[in-house]
Amino acid sequence: MRIEHSIALLDADAFFVACERVADPRLGGRPAVVVADAKRRSVVLAASYEARPFGVKTGMVLHEARRACPTLTVVESHPALYLHLSSEIEKILWDFTDRVEMSSVDEAYLDLTGVLSYFHADAVTIGRRIQARITQDLGLPVTLGIGPNKLIAKLLADLAKPEGVREVRAPDVAALFEQTPVEKLCGIGSRMQAALAPLGVKTAADLGRLPVEVLLDRFGVIGWTLKHMGQGIDHSPVRSIGGRPGPTRFPGRYVADETVIPDEVKSIGHAHTLQTDTADPGIVHSFLFLLSEKVAARLRRHDLAGRVIHVTIRTADFDTLGKQRKISIPTSNGPEIYGVARGILNELWRPNPPPPAIRLVGVSVSYLSPRNAQPPLLPAERRRSDLDDLVDRINSRHGRGAIRPAAQLPAEKFGILTPPIPPHQHDSR
Numbered sequence: 001m002r003i004e005h006s007i008a009l010l011d012a013d014a015f016f017v018a019c020e021r022v023a024d025p026r027l028g029g030r031p032a033v034v035v036a037d038a039k040r041r042s043v044v045l046a047a048s049y050e051a052r053p054f055g056v057k058t059g060m061v062l063h064e065a066r067r068a069c070p071t072l073t074v075v076e077s078h079p080a081l082y083l084h085l086s087s088e089i090e091k092i093l094w095d096f097t098d099r100v101e102m103s104s105v106d107e108a109y110l111d112l113t114g115v116l117s118y119f120h121a122d123a124v125t126i127g128r129r130i131q132a133r134i135t136q137d138l139g140l141p142v143t144l145g146i147g148p149n150k151l152i153a154k155l156l157a158d159l160a161k162p163e164g165v166r167e168v169r170a171p172d173v174a175a176l177f178e179q180t181p182v183e184k185l186c187g188i189g190s191r192m193q194a195a196l197a198p199l200g201v202k203t204a205a206d207l208g209r210l211p212v213e214v215l216l217d218r219f220g221v222i223g224w225t226l227k228h229m230g231q232g233i234d235h236s237p238v239r240s241i242g243g244r245p246g247p248t249r250f251p252g253r254y255v256a257d258e259t260v261i262p263d264e265v266k267s268i269g270h271a272h273t274l275q276t277d278t279a280d281p282g283i284v285h286s287f288l289f290l291l292s293e294k295v296a297a298r299l300r301r302h303d304l305a306g307r308v309i310h311v312t313i314r315t316a317d318f319d320t321l322g323k324q325r326k327i328s329i330p331t332s333n334g335p336e337i338y339g340v341a342r343g344i345l346n347e348l349w350r351p352n353p354p355p356p357a358i359r360l361v362g363v364s365v366s367y368l369s370p371r372n373a374q375p376p377l378l379p380a381e382r383r384r385s386d387l388d389d390l391v392d393r394i395n396s397r398h399g400r401g402a403i404r405p406a407a408q409l410p411a412e413k414f415g416i417l418t419p420p421i422p423p424h425q426h427d428s429r
Ligand SMILES: [Mg+2]
Pocket: 011, 012, 013, 014, 015, 106, 107
């Protein structure tokens, strides 16, 4: 018998604003926004629920927000505070289950399936306890959506905001989907919505009824994913990257935590076999850089960012070595991926004794999430993201590689990079 899973998505309400209110309670109950820098043409990173009736929302330029709501309180962001409170939330969540997946700074998936009997409670009751703990201990309002999988949990969290706890069980998903506009499903953006409209898809249930052949024909391989989404099917597990900190509180409730294996999860990667085996670190690093840039550009083309970076090398005698590392904030930035990848390479390929010659280098990024799910938090991160967008725009106009980092030049000399490709020859991905 298949057991029904109880998956929750915890989402902090107006998280950045709520954090600022923890630091300064005078901000409570007022229309307020958080921006990175109040002096410039800054973008609203978060708006309090009191500001939203004025039409103030995330992504708006500050002066527009001020015009919409003249009494608006503007607060400059304190990323270190948000990261601290995020890790405090995570600590509390580990008291409730052995499966916690922080999917962003203020969102976490929880698998409650194994602890219902431990707590002698249903998922909603546990959800309310979690909510109460976070509110009492940290002063932060949160919402929990609960369902048989992550897709449903995410949808319900959106419907239950703010300060809600709402569950839909598997038998009631179909009725819910009849009422759910398709764009409410996580992963259906406005472009996908526009592409689905001519096929007669308005609700999530419409998507589920569409023959998969139609979806495969129109959207290629993701046709199956779309079909499953429309049927409320999502088999992706709650993954605790790096596993539980400390011993389990729930012995026997969950099998040993799986580690993330890149082949198993969705990942984006590039590998390259060198024309000649080499033990020259300069050349290997340059290839690693080039591959990191390519992976980053592909992530950005798919509007994705990832948190686990994996490096594979194959030596001249066909030993294949691989290792991965997790970073705290998802990235789609080449130099950042390279920075991590180079650290991993240095562990895999030690210079002492003299390292073996290498014939293949690979970099992949997994544990993917939508790239702009979270506006860039740190000023440096924002500048990098803007620069990446600019480089992508220039390269799409003048040919891929028209602008490229100097660090990849040794690899080009080694003969792997073709000259800039004119835009019309680009693959469409
Ligand atoms: Mg939130």
